Amino acid sequence: MSSAKELGERKIIKLILNCLDQMPNMPLPFGDDASAVDLGDNKLAVINMDMLVRKTDVPKAMSHWQAARKAIIMNISDLAAKGAKPVVLLASIGVPEELTKTEIIEIGKGLNSGAREYGAYILxxxxxxxxxxxxxxxxxxxxxxxxxLKRSGAKAGDYVAVTGAFGKTTCGLKILLDGLFAPEIQSELVDSVFMPKARVQEGLVLAQSKAVTASIDVSDGLAWSLHELSKVNNVGFSLDNLPVAPEVERFADVFGFDWVDLALYGGEEYELLVTVKPELWQKAAKAIETVGGSLTKIGVVTKEKNIALKLDEKTVRVEPRGWEHFKTE
Amino acid sequence: MSSAKELGERKIIKLILNCLDQMPNMPLPFGDDASAVDLGDNKLAVINMDMLVRKTDVPKAMSHWQAARKAIIMNISDLAAKGAKPVVLLASIGVPEELTKTEIIEIGKGLNSGAREYGAYILxxxxxxxxxxxxxxxxxxxxxxxxxLKRSGAKAGDYVAVTGAFGKTTCGLKILLDGLFAPEIQSELVDSVFMPKARVQEGLVLAQSKAVTASIDVSDGLAWSLHELSKVNNVGFSLDNLPVAPEVERFADVFGFDWVDLALYGGEEYELLVTVKPELWQKAAKAIETVGGSLTKIGVVTKEKNIALKLDEKTVRVEPRGWEHFKTE
Incomplete structure (x- = not known):
C-alpha cells in the first residue's frame, strides 16, 4: 500500500479531488490558484486556503512575525493571480506547547501586517x-x-509575460538552508524569502485591462507554472527572455550555479505569470505601470506543447520541476 | 516567559486578537462563532475556520472518513448558529508521511459527505x-x-432554549478514552462522537422566525456556552430543565456519574443554544418543527449574572468549564 511519502503532493491532491462532488457552474475549476463562488449581480467571492508548516516551510532564521506574515501573503497572492481584491482573512493556528508568549504576539502582529499591507483585515x-x-x-x-482571471484561456500567438524578476528566493533559500555566504548581496537575497510580496495591484489592473487570457501565480516556480499553464491550455511556450535580478547573476557567478536554473526552478516568488492578447499588450503594460509595477514579455504561446527558452548563449528545454520542499530535520 | 501550555487556548486567542486591527463595521465581532463580511444588498458572507488535529481531536477508534467528516461538521455548525446557509468549503490537509492511499481516499470521501449532507460543496x-x-x-x-444571529442580543425575560438533548458525546468520549463498556447503549453513545450532526435547518428557520435574540453553538459544552452568552450579554440564566438522552441517565446510573454533570460539562455536541423573545416562542418552536427538529425551553434570561439550574431534586450552580481537550499520548 502506497504511503503519502511515496505518493507525493500532486497525487494526494488528485486522490482527494476524485472523491469530491463538483459544484455546478464553478466559476473556477478544481486545481486553479483559488476557488470562486457566484454571489449574483456579476459578483464573485474568490476564496483560497493555504497552510504554512514550520518544519517544511519556515527556515530556522525566519522570525515568527515573518512566518505569520508569509502565511498571509501566500493566500493573498493566489487572489492576486485571479484579479480579486483581498477583503478578509481568517487564521487557524496549530500551537506547539513550547511556543512563548512573545512568539505568539509576534505571530498575531505578523498576521495583521500581512493583511493590512494589502488593505485586508483578519476577522x-x-x-x-x-x-x-x-x-x-x-x-x-x-x-x-x-x-x-483563470489559468485557462491562453491561445497560440498570445504574449507570455511576468510581473518581476526571478531567482532571488532560490538563492535566498540556498543561503539559509545550505549555509552559503555571499556578503554584499546576502541580505537582499535572504529578504526575498523573509519578506515576500504579493502582486495584488498588478492583478487588479491586469484584470480590468481585459488584456489577459490566462493567469497563474508563480509560487511553485516559473518552470512549474509554465508547465501548469501548458497542461491546462494544451499549448506550449517559445521563450526568449528570462528576467533575473542582478544579485542572482552575481550569486550564480560566485558559487558556480547556472543562473537560468536558479530563475526557472525556484519557488515562493509570488510573481504573476500571464498570457496577454498581443493587440492589448500596450494597454496591459501601461496599466501595470500606473500601479508602480512592470510587465515583462518573456515569449509567446505556441501550438506545439514544447516549452523552450532561447537565450543568446543557449537554448534550453524547460523541465516540469520546481523547488522541492526543504526538510530541515 | 509563559509558554503556550501555561497560557491555554483562551489566553492565546486573546493575545492574538489584541494584535489585530479591527475592520470597520464588522457584522459579527471578534469572538463570535463565525465572522461575516458585508456583500452589499442586505447580503452577508459568513465565514468560519476550524482545525482538527488528530492527536487532540480524534479518538483512536474513529475512522479517517469520520474524522474528515467531523472537520466539516465543526465548521458548518458555526454557520448554523449564525443562521447562515452553508454554500462552499475548502480543506487544507497536513499529511503525515505514513498516511496510506486508502486513508487519503477515506479523508476525501469524508470531506465530501460532510459537505453534501448539508447541501454544500468542497471547492x-x-x-x-x-x-x-x-x-x-x-x-x-x-x-x-x-x-x-449573533451571540449578543439576549435580554432579561427572554426564554433560553436548546435544539437537542445533551450528554451523549461526553459519555461517548468516556467510553472511547477511558475504556468504559456499556453494552446496550455503547454504540448510540459512541456514534454521537463519530457522527456529529450540525443544526443547519434549525438555524435557518430560527433566523427567519425573528424570534431569536442570541445564538451560539454548543461545541464547547452547554455550561461553557451559557457562560459565553452570559458574558457577552451581561445577563444570567435561571434554568429549570436540562434535556438529556435516556442513554445518558442509564450511563450515569451504571458508572456512578452525575447525569447533570455529563450534560452540562460536555463538548462537541453541535446543538444550538438560543435566547428567544417570549411573545414569539410559539413561532420559533413551530418553525423548528417544520424542519423535523425540536426546541426545548430550559429556562429564562435574568438580570443577575448567576447561572443556576433548579431541578426537582437539587439546585446547582453552573460552572464555567467544559470538556477538556483530551490527550491521547
Whole structure:
C-alpha cells in the first residue's frame, strides 16, 4: 500500500479531488490558484486556503512575525493571480506547547501586517494544540465576474509575460538552508524569502485591462507554472527572455550555479505569470505601470506543447520541476 | 516567559486578537462563532475556520472518513448558529508521511459527505507535509443581513432554549478514552462522537422566525456556552430543565456519574443554544418543527449574572468549564 511519502503532493491532491462532488457552474475549476463562488449581480467571492508548516516551510532564521506574515501573503497572492481584491482573512493556528508568549504576539502582529499591507483585515480564526507550528489561513476576495482571471484561456500567438524578476528566493533559500555566504548581496537575497510580496495591484489592473487570457501565480516556480499553464491550455511556450535580478547573476557567478536554473526552478516568488492578447499588450503594460509595477514579455504561446527558452548563449528545454520542499530535520 | 501550555487556548486567542486591527463595521465581532463580511444588498458572507488535529481531536477508534467528516461538521455548525446557509468549503490537509492511499481516499470521501449532507460543496484546498494529520477547513455561508444571529442580543425575560438533548458525546468520549463498556447503549453513545450532526435547518428557520435574540453553538459544552452568552450579554440564566438522552441517565446510573454533570460539562455536541423573545416562542418552536427538529425551553434570561439550574431534586450552580481537550499520548 502506497504511503503519502511515496505518493507525493500532486497525487494526494488528485486522490482527494476524485472523491469530491463538483459544484455546478464553478466559476473556477478544481486545481486553479483559488476557488470562486457566484454571489449574483456579476459578483464573485474568490476564496483560497493555504497552510504554512514550520518544519517544511519556515527556515530556522525566519522570525515568527515573518512566518505569520508569509502565511498571509501566500493566500493573498493566489487572489492576486485571479484579479480579486483581498477583503478578509481568517487564521487557524496549530500551537506547539513550547511556543512563548512573545512568539505568539509576534505571530498575531505578523498576521495583521500581512493583511493590512494589502488593505485586508483578519476577522478571526482559532487555535489548537499541535506538535509543530501550523498557520493555516484562508483569504476571501471580491471581483466582478467579467474580471476573473483563470489559468485557462491562453491561445497560440498570445504574449507570455511576468510581473518581476526571478531567482532571488532560490538563492535566498540556498543561503539559509545550505549555509552559503555571499556578503554584499546576502541580505537582499535572504529578504526575498523573509519578506515576500504579493502582486495584488498588478492583478487588479491586469484584470480590468481585459488584456489577459490566462493567469497563474508563480509560487511553485516559473518552470512549474509554465508547465501548469501548458497542461491546462494544451499549448506550449517559445521563450526568449528570462528576467533575473542582478544579485542572482552575481550569486550564480560566485558559487558556480547556472543562473537560468536558479530563475526557472525556484519557488515562493509570488510573481504573476500571464498570457496577454498581443493587440492589448500596450494597454496591459501601461496599466501595470500606473500601479508602480512592470510587465515583462518573456515569449509567446505556441501550438506545439514544447516549452523552450532561447537565450543568446543557449537554448534550453524547460523541465516540469520546481523547488522541492526543504526538510530541515 | 509563559509558554503556550501555561497560557491555554483562551489566553492565546486573546493575545492574538489584541494584535489585530479591527475592520470597520464588522457584522459579527471578534469572538463570535463565525465572522461575516458585508456583500452589499442586505447580503452577508459568513465565514468560519476550524482545525482538527488528530492527536487532540480524534479518538483512536474513529475512522479517517469520520474524522474528515467531523472537520466539516465543526465548521458548518458555526454557520448554523449564525443562521447562515452553508454554500462552499475548502480543506487544507497536513499529511503525515505514513498516511496510506486508502486513508487519503477515506479523508476525501469524508470531506465530501460532510459537505453534501448539508447541501454544500468542497471547492478545493491544499495539502502539506506535516508530522500529524491536520484537517483545517473553512466554510462560507450566506445569509441576509436581517437574519444574522449573533451571540449578543439576549435580554432579561427572554426564554433560553436548546435544539437537542445533551450528554451523549461526553459519555461517548468516556467510553472511547477511558475504556468504559456499556453494552446496550455503547454504540448510540459512541456514534454521537463519530457522527456529529450540525443544526443547519434549525438555524435557518430560527433566523427567519425573528424570534431569536442570541445564538451560539454548543461545541464547547452547554455550561461553557451559557457562560459565553452570559458574558457577552451581561445577563444570567435561571434554568429549570436540562434535556438529556435516556442513554445518558442509564450511563450515569451504571458508572456512578452525575447525569447533570455529563450534560452540562460536555463538548462537541453541535446543538444550538438560543435566547428567544417570549411573545414569539410559539413561532420559533413551530418553525423548528417544520424542519423535523425540536426546541426545548430550559429556562429564562435574568438580570443577575448567576447561572443556576433548579431541578426537582437539587439546585446547582453552573460552572464555567467544559470538556477538556483530551490527550491521547
Amino acid at each position: 478571526g480564526g482559532d487555535t489548537n494544540q499541535a506538535s509543530d507550528l501550523i498557520i493555516s489561513c484562508m483569504a476571501l476576495g471580491l471581483c466582478s465576474k467579467n474580471n476573473l | 478545493g484546498g491544499d495539502t502539506n507535509q506535516a508530522s500529524d494529520l491536520i484537517i483545517s477547513c473553512m466554510a462560507l455561508g450566506l445569509c441576509s443581513k436581517n437574519n444574522l
